[in-house]
Amino acid sequence: MTDHTVACSYKIPVGPLHVALEEPMYFRVAVKGETIETVELNAGHVHRGVEYLATKRTLLQNMILTERICSLCSNSHPEALAMAAETIGAVEVPERAQYLRVIAGEVKRVASHLFNVGILAHLVGYEALFMHAMQVREVAQDLKEAVYGNRMDLGAHCLGGTRCDMDDEAITYMRSALDKLEPDVRELEKTYRTNGSILRRTRGIGILSHADAIACGVVGPVARASGIQYDVRTAAPYHVYDRLPVNVPVLDGCDVWSRAMIRLSEAVNSIEILRVCLDQLPEGPINDGGDPYIPPGQAIARTEAPRGELVYYLKTNDNPEPERLKWRVPSYPNWDALTFMLKEAKVADIAIIVNSIDPCISCTER
């Protein structure tokens, strides 16, 4: 008989172009048999130098540019940039605009979370559920298209307020879309909670312990699934979030399943927040009509993007272009956590685990 014992480890490449990855990232995975020993990340495949470009554009142009850094968190980028500029210029944002900003953010959150859990079903091999989740997400996509005219980049914000107002027709349409979405999202949550195929492939997989999560400084659903109760909307409230029923779900499962459940539960909460916003939406202007003057200064602004805390640092001088514009996307610290999650994992689970941090590479590398 031949001796089949696996004596040594192998290094296998995953990426940069790989069927299970939507964007290029290169993982050098050392395996022993089917089990991963170590993982090394090699980034930089879509590095575009947007940060440099931002210093060559005026603030107004940067509102357009930053929205194109990422597709799923697109709305949060100009939102945080506007907040940083408004802090420097002491610009008062009208109350109606603050509500409209929350509405745009929460609609994006629902769509983004449904996309991620949908992809999870696809990676698990449950294609019917994947298509169902994407179909439910389609309601949110149509909602964005109907209200903002775009399905991904909403272009909702401007310096000092918002660009798009919502009339009664749009509000009625949004209410009916939310009524359609809510039971479907709740049904999805129930399926992910109970379905055997999902549970078998996601529970106890991709563990990121509470201590490791703190060490890596992870944010968003990844942090909250490892027991870290941190959400910018409650930790450092902005807009009118302190008047809204923001629920910060926390789980201590530390696995892929917990991350998915956090996202689904946040999607349900976002629908509730949206309804309250539509009820409370005050009358009034949505911006002050012109481009506010932003004097020299520096400021930091944060928003809770669908993937977690998004940080913007803006430094202005006498020129219309910023002296420095820097941002840190939620995916950036979350990548590091993969080295913990993938340790001792099975090769077959790599894609599922990578998807569980909801990675965005064009965001990370800019």
Next chain:
Amino acid sequence: MTRFPENFEASLNAAAPHGVNLTTTTDDHGVSVMWCELADRDDLSAVGECLRSYHARLAMVTANKPPAPEEEEEEQDEEDEGAAEAEAHVPEQSMSFGGTPQDGTSYELVYHFDVGGDYVNVVAFLPAGGSIASLTPLFRSADWPEREIMEIYSVTITNHPDPRRLFLDESIDGAVLDRLIPFSQMANASTSDELWARVMAAAKEA
């Protein structure tokens, strides 16, 4: 009234013997942002240690190379005010807190920390060619930002446990944001028949 713990400012002052310049603003929601300029960048590790004791999370590191301040036109001064006073103005060099010259060659590094929802931004100034100690031994999340700064600026970060390139390939010269690079070269779009010649040569060999 801020949410920062009691004695927070005092501990920061104690951690940086060379001095810190603290300014804090609090918005309508009660969220505070503190700017903490270090007189001496050697105090960074001690300040990092202090923030760590408050369970701070290092969220982001920004490097910036502020441009030299524009020279002010002093023609009017000379006419109006007499020569003696004008002379006193001229040789003055703009300095950061702590005395790093702001002449367009120095850097400022801003370490953005989250302390229970509030932000502390620690600013360290580096003269051209200066180096600064790594925070990665204290904060794991400093690893990537510091590697990124090392490859886009001529900034040396000492004691970094893994100072490899992060986004840029080893074949690319470093400090890309410090150099003027012709666009065609950057986009690799310069026209020559070099590639064609190589393809033809390879075809001949085959």
